[in-house]
Amino acid sequence: MTREQLIQRTTGAKRLQMRGQALKGFDFSEMDLTGVDFRFCDLRRANFEGATLRKADLSFASLRGANFAGADLQDADLSFSDLSNSNLNGANITGTIMNFAVVTAAPDPGRTEPLTLAKLLQKPGWGVLIGMFMSALAVYGMSGIIYFSSQIATIKDPVLAQFYRFLVTQNMLLGATVFLVVWSLSSWLDHMFKALWKRHLLASIATFIAIIIISFVAFMWLGKSAIDVLMQRPGFGRDYVPSWAYMASYMLVANLFLYILRQGRQLTRKLSEQEYQLLNMEKLKTRAELDALQAKINPHFLYNALNSIASLVHEDPDKAETMTLLLSKLFRYSTGRDGSMFTTLAEELEMVKTYLQVEQVRFGDRLSFEIEGGNEVVNAMTIPQFLLQPLVENAIKHGISKRAGNGCIRISIREEADWLCLSVHDNGPAFAESMSGGYGLRSIQDKLRLLYGDDARVELQNEPLKQVCIWLKKSKLIVVSDKR
Numbered sequence: 001m002t003r004e005q006l007i008q009r010t011t012g013a014k015r016l017q018m019r020g021q022a023l024k025g026f027d028f029s030e031m032d033l034t035g036v037d038f039r040f041c042d043l044r045r046a047n048f049e050g051a052t053l054r055k056a057d058l059s060f061a062s063l064r065g066a067n068f069a070g071a072d073l074q075d076a077d078l079s080f081s082d083l084s085n086s087n088l089n090g091a092n093i094t095g096t097i098m099n100f101a102v103v104t105a106a107p108d109p110g111r112t113e114p115l116t117l118a119k120l121l122q123k124p125g126w127g128v129l130i131g132m133f134m135s136a137l138a139v140y141g142m143s144g145i146i147y148f149s150s151q152i153a154t155i156k157d158p159v160l161a162q163f164y165r166f167l168v169t170q171n172m173l174l175g176a177t178v179f180l181v182v183w184s185l186s187s188w189l190d191h192m193f194k195a196l197w198k199r200h201l202l203a204s205i206a207t208f209i210a211i212i213i214i215s216f217v218a219f220m221w222l223g224k225s226a227i228d229v230l231m232q233r234p235g236f237g238r239d240y241v242p243s244w245a246y247m248a249s250y251m252l253v254a255n256l257f258l259y260i261l262r263q264g265r266q267l268t269r270k271l272s273e274q275e276y277q278l279l280n281m282e283k284l285k286t287r288a289e290l291d292a293l294q295a296k297i298n299p300h301f302l303y304n305a306l307n308s309i310a311s312l313v314h315e316d317p318d319k320a321e322t323m324t325l326l327l328s329k330l331f332r333y334s335t336g337r338d339g340s341m342f343t344t345l346a347e348e349l350e351m352v353k354t355y356l357q358v359e360q361v362r363f364g365d366r367l368s369f370e371i372e373g374g375n376e377v378v379n380a381m382t383i384p385q386f387l388l389q390p391l392v393e394n395a396i397k398h399g400i401s402k403r404a405g406n407g408c409i410r411i412s413i414r415e416e417a418d419w420l421c422l423s424v425h426d427n428g429p430a431f432a433e434s435m436s437g438g439y440g441l442r443s444i445q446d447k448l449r450l451l452y453g454d455d456a457r458v459e460l461q462n463e464p465l466k467q468v469c470i471w472l473k474k475s476k477l478i479v480v481s482d483k484r
Helices: 003-010 117-122 126-154 158-192 196-230 243-312 317-335 345-366 389-398 439-455
Strands: 342-344 367-373 382-384 407-416 419-426 456-461 467-473
Touching: 126 158, 158 196, 158 243, 196 243, 243 317, 243 345, 317 345, 342 345, 345 367, 345 382, 345 389, 345 407, 382 439, 389 407, 389 419, 389 439, 389 467, 439 456, 439 467
Parallel strands: 367 407
Antiparallel strands: 342 382, 407 419, 419 467, 456 467
C-alpha cells in the first residue's frame, strides 16, 4: 500500500482498521490518524512525525525505532507495544496508555545538539586555541584597566589625567552599550530571521550606530576639552591605532554575545522541553497505576458476586435471576465509563445500592442497609470510581457474614468545614488493633494517594462506631451540573 492509497482510505473514514498489517518503515508523517486501529501491526521504524493519533489503538504493535516526534498521541492506547528506541521528543502523550509497554529512550534522529561555547572549549585542538585566545584577551583587558586606573591616580599632568578618564569611561560605556544592544535585539532577531548571517549583520549594524552615538556623547562630555589641548602638543596622536580597528573589535564582541545569548536560549528551551516530557511521563505513570488499581478492583468484586449467584442457582432460581439482573446493572456502570476515573457521588451511591441489593438477595433478612446524608451539591461532586464499593464489600465479608443475627450497613455522607466525609458502618465484629486492611482498603489508599496526596485520608474506627471513613477536601472535588 502506498501513502496516497492510505490517505484515500483515511479520508472520510470514521475509524480506519488495519489490524495485523506489515507497515514496516511506512511514512505516516503529518497524517490525521485519529482513532485508527493498528493493533498487532508491524510498524518498526515507521515515521509518525507530526501525525495526529488521538484515541488510536496501537496495542500489541511493534513500534521499535518508530519516530513520533511532534505527534499527537493524546488518549492513544500503546499497551503491550514495543517502543524500544522509539523517538517521542515533542510528542503529546497526555492520557496515553502504555500499560506493559517496552519503552526505552532514543535520540531524535533529525535533531543535532547545538554546539555551545562550553562544549567547544572542552574540545582538544581548536577548543584549546580558542580558550587560550579568550583567556589572553581577558588578562590583557584587566591589565589595561589596572594600568589606566594607576595612571589616573598617579599622573601629574591634569590634561592627560582627564584624557585617561575619558578613555576609561568611554570604553566602559561602549562595552555596556554593545551588550545592551545585542541583548535587546537577540530574541527579536531569532523570531524574525531564520538565516544566521542576517541576524549577525543586523546586530552589527545596530551596534555600529549605537557606538557612534555613545562615542560622540562621551567625547563632547568628557574628552573634547582635553583632546583639544593635547592636539596642540607636538607628536600627539601620530602613533594611534585607526578608529576602524576599534570598531572591528566592537563588532566582534557584539557577535560573540549574540552567539552566546542564542545558545543560552536553546539550552533553556531544551530544558523546558525535557521538563514537559518528564511531567507528561509522570502523569502517564500515575494514569497507568490508577488503571491497574481499577482493573484489580473489578475482578475482585465480580468474583464475589458470581459466587453469590452460583450458591442460589439450585436453591432459589428466582433469587438467582434477580441477582443476575442486578449484576448486569452493575456491569453497565463499570464498563460504560469510557475510560473515566471519576464519577459523581450520586452515581457511586446508586452503584453501591445496587451491589447491596445483590447481597440482600443472598442474605435475606440478615442484611439491611441505609444511605443517609448528602444534598444536591454534594451528590454532584466527582469522586474516584469504585471508592465506596470495596468498603461495603469488606463490611459484608468481614462484618455481616460473621454475625449470627441481623446485620446492618449504614453509609453516611457529611460535611465538616472544607472536608467531605464518606463513612461505611457495620455492626459486625470490631476491627483488630493490628489491622492494616486487605487489598480493597489498600487499593483505596493507593488511589487516593495518587489522585489527591495529602488532601485525602482513610481512617478505621471502632469507637464510637465501627466504621471506615474517607475524608476528601471539597476544594479538590469538581462539581458537575449535568453529568451524562
